[in-house]
Amino acid sequence: MNETLVTVVGNVATEPETTVTATGLAVTRFRLATTARRFDSERGGWTDGPTSFYTVRAWRTLAGNVKESVGLGEPLVVQGRLRVREEEKDGRRYVSAEIEATAIGHDLARGIARFARSSSTAHVRPEVPAPQAPLPAGVA
Template sequence: MNETMVCAVGNVATNLTYRELASGPSVRFRLAVTSRYWDREKSAWTDGHTNFFTVWANRQLAVNAAASLNLGDPVVVQGRLKVREEARDGGQKWASADLDAVAIGHDMARGTSAFLRTPKPEAVQRRPEPAWETPSVNADGDAPVQQQAQTVAVT
């Protein structure tokens, strides 16, 4: 429940790696997030520090991301932040900031995009909705009564 949810705006920094796992599809890529600030001395916008995140997406989000994203695309990623620290060979400490993505989209402030809804899987078919209305019957009880709309004049 107490997970750190973040929203990161940046560029896809690596090609996407797509895999079919036993738990379902998975995709990962690196996201470059560069701060920008107004430099008064230069009277221009200047790039600041760049942070890199490894973005992980699973299931249908992974399938859609793999079909939609390319290297260099400006994106917005919302997800759970996970910071990992490990010791590498030689005792060197290494840290990684990962985003377990909940939502990914193109950054519409920097371009346009065309949305295509993915079809629902055929394995999950919905049953038809039952007819909840009971047809009216005539006084004999054998045939439905055709109800006609009535126009009422309001004065």
């Protein structure tokens, strides 16, 4: 199966909203805005190009983690499968781009973050006692 995998860097344009499907799966949806910048040699400075908007959907555990971690306006890096949808409504044709996210993180080129493992995704390894030096003879 050929899928278009993309990585998009942008800002959260709508507050993430989480819903639960009829089958019980959590999905969090938000819009991501990305604006290309280029150097304009005539003006001697940087200028913004057009802004593209993507609908991002995160499923299952990623959905919950996004809802708890991501807010409006924050810079993100989103990786996932690109889907282009064409619809007709009221006689007009619409094209939209959606990303089914496989990974989402804050853009650390523009700020700092601290990672905290969620209890539902923590891979707990059993405690292995540290090796101890043998006791000297005659000590119990």
